[in-house]
Amino acid sequence: MDHGTAIEATKAVVTLDVALPGIIWGWMITLNMWAKSIGTGVILVGAFLLYRHKKDEMPNLRWMMPLISFIALNVFLFFTLIDLHQPLRMINIFIHPHWSSAITVGAWMATIFTGMITLMMLISLLDAFPDCRRHCDVAKKVRAKSDLYEKIFPFAVVLAVPVTLYTAVIMAESSARELWQAPTELVQMLMAAFMVGSAILILISDKWSAEARKDLALVLAISVFFSFLMYMGEYFFSFKSAEAEVTLTYVHAGGAYNIQFWIAMVLGFIAPFFIAMGSLKEENRTMMKFAAVTTLIGLYLAKDVWLKIPQLLPLS
């Protein structure tokens, strides 16, 4: 307690109030957003690769892509569920939907998207491993409808975009957290999906053609570059509201969030950019895998800072 410093006459001081509630959306929501970016990102980047290259150049993509997406989406859905204080009432979103809420629209879209990915995963796994459940009637029927994968895929790619973006709309609806209400959040979400989508695919691309891997490096380099630019713009430019400016002082003023933010920028954006650019000139698979891992870690840390700091602001 320091009573030695006099308070300026113009300055008001709170002398009695309740404690501030602290961080309510914590690491589970960070993990939720991060996992969703992977779930949709691998589909978006996978679609880009399939548009640019022949399937033979990426032999395991057909089944690995929906499998990774399925795992990531289930991590996302699991943490969405357990973050609720009343998780068993999640069903209310489906029986009492309120369509003005991005949470509702997102939950419906994510559920449909997960359903499509599940179907794609089952078809592709049974095709990839023909000895698996060979005598099972259901497996036989699924194998007979194998072409359904290619029919669903375009719809899954289209749906992956709004599923990626709806979290930005939830942020925009969070009127009390002005830092989240920037239009750049939409692009940040999309860039995040491309970042981690390409990063994950880099990790499984050993048997792919050099051209496909080069495209992955290009996607990673472009997405981390633009995402980094937007973070820097938000960090340094003073174009925002008073509340957003005060929120950013939790990062500007040093301390734990400042350290976490800059570690995130180096790991998730700066390092992968230079490694990916270098790999475009001369491929280095080990370094690209290293870049993929740092991208995944860096994005998580960056999202975590951006999620938490607006919640530290006194609102009343």
Place this chain on the structure above:
Amino acid sequence: MKLGFLVDLNLCMGCKGCEIACKVENEVPLSSWRLRVKYIDIGTFPDTSRSFTPLRCNHCENAPCERICPVSALHYLDNGIVNIDSDRCIACAGCIMACPYGAIYMDPESNTADKCTYCAHRIEGGMMPACVVACPVEANIFGDVEDETSHISRYIMEHQGAVQVRKPEKFTDPKHYYVGGGNNTLNPLAHERIEGYGLFTNITTLKHVGDPNHSMLDRFNPFGHDEVDNDSFMDFEQQGQDSKNEKGGH
């Protein structure tokens, strides 16, 4: 009919009678508040003044909490009250993120979001909200802002130019007005929370949002957990010992 609140800050003397009446009427658990009175000191000793600001849900006509609620647990009543249905609430905390006034909290007992409802149950029975009844100086004025003959409407008209709402830039159209307020009292960014300047120095940040021992993960905790209820918050002997050990504790 559009029910609204007006607080004349020139009259409020910070007795916290409204705060207590609200807690008793609505059985608000310890560590949670639907209505609170904030004290703000301005100036340097001996030229100081203290102002008191009752803070509660603003029952916005364009309520962000209602918009973001995924299950319509937060909904409008015909009289303009933004009400909450605790039985439907999934406790996603979206409303807490959306409310620019920090008026919504997670009830540690029900594990659902909760807030001031302008005592909707009392209004339905023809009574005034508990805080209005308790106020000894009639600083809380409640009524229909669409009825030009109502007390609140006349009060607003008599104080033309001096009636303010909190955060008008949010376009939430609050139905909670203040007379006698200023930037220091109504703008949370205009004042500071400096360690050591509180009347009670041992007010700490809540360690829980909702009951941490009843989360989904905790249900699978093989080691069990301590039950937390209101009595748990009243372990003054241990808390007093803890506070003595803290820097600045008494």
